[in-house]
Amino acid sequence: xxxxxxxxxxxxxxxxxxxxxxxxxxxxxxxxxxxxxxxxxxxxxxxxxxxxxxxxxxxxxxxxxxxxxxxxxxxxxxxxxxxxxxxxxxxxxxxxxxxxxxxxxxxxxxxxxxxxxxxxxxxxxxxxxxxxxxxxxxxxxxxxxxx
Numbered sequence: 297x298x299x300x301x302x303x304x305x306x307x308x309x310x311x312x313x314x315x316x317x318x319x320x321x322x323x324x325x326x327x328x329x330x331x332x333x334x335x336x337x338x339x340x341x342x343x344x345x346x347x348x349x350x351x352x353x354x355x356x357x358x359x360x361x362x363x364x365x366x367x368x369x370x371x372x373x374x375x376x377x378x379x380x381x382x383x384x385x386x387x388x389x390x391x392x393x394x395x396x397x398x399x400x401x402x403x404x405x406x407x408x409x410x411x412x413x414x415x416x417x418x419x420x421x422x423x424x425x426x427x428x429x430x431x432x433x434x435x436x437x438x439x440x441x442x443x
Contacts, residue, residue, distance in 0.1 A: 298325045300363040308358040323363055335391040347389050351377040367429045372396040405434050
């Protein structure tokens with residue numbers, strides 16, 4: 297088994313991206329014949345209802361997870377909510393699933409967006425490097441009603 301620090305997690309939905317700010321998180325590659333991964337998120341309890349719903353529906357979710365270093369390309373997984381536990385005003389959510397083989401193409405989409413914004417030369421390079429490190433949401437990923 298290999299474990300990694302989870303820095304961020306986003307759930308991809310038809311309407312866009314749903315982000316769950318982490319208090320803490322870990323991801324475990326079980327390195328077994330089933331190629332299963334375990335994701336444990338420590339998040340605000342206000343997300344309890346959606347986790348209950350996804351668990352009850354046995355819904356398969358596509359999630360993007362940044363592990364270890366903020367500059368890493370997000371890894372995409374297909375997971376299901378296995379369980380959750382209330383801990384004070386937060387919840388610990390356990391998800392299990394498999395790594396998706398297709399990469400997210402974040403860099404390509406970011407570059408496309410920066411070119412559309414009219415950036416060129418050194419300004420383009422500087423902004424691209426900064427955004428690859430900071431990983432801002434792309435315009436294509438925003439939910440219409442995101443708050």
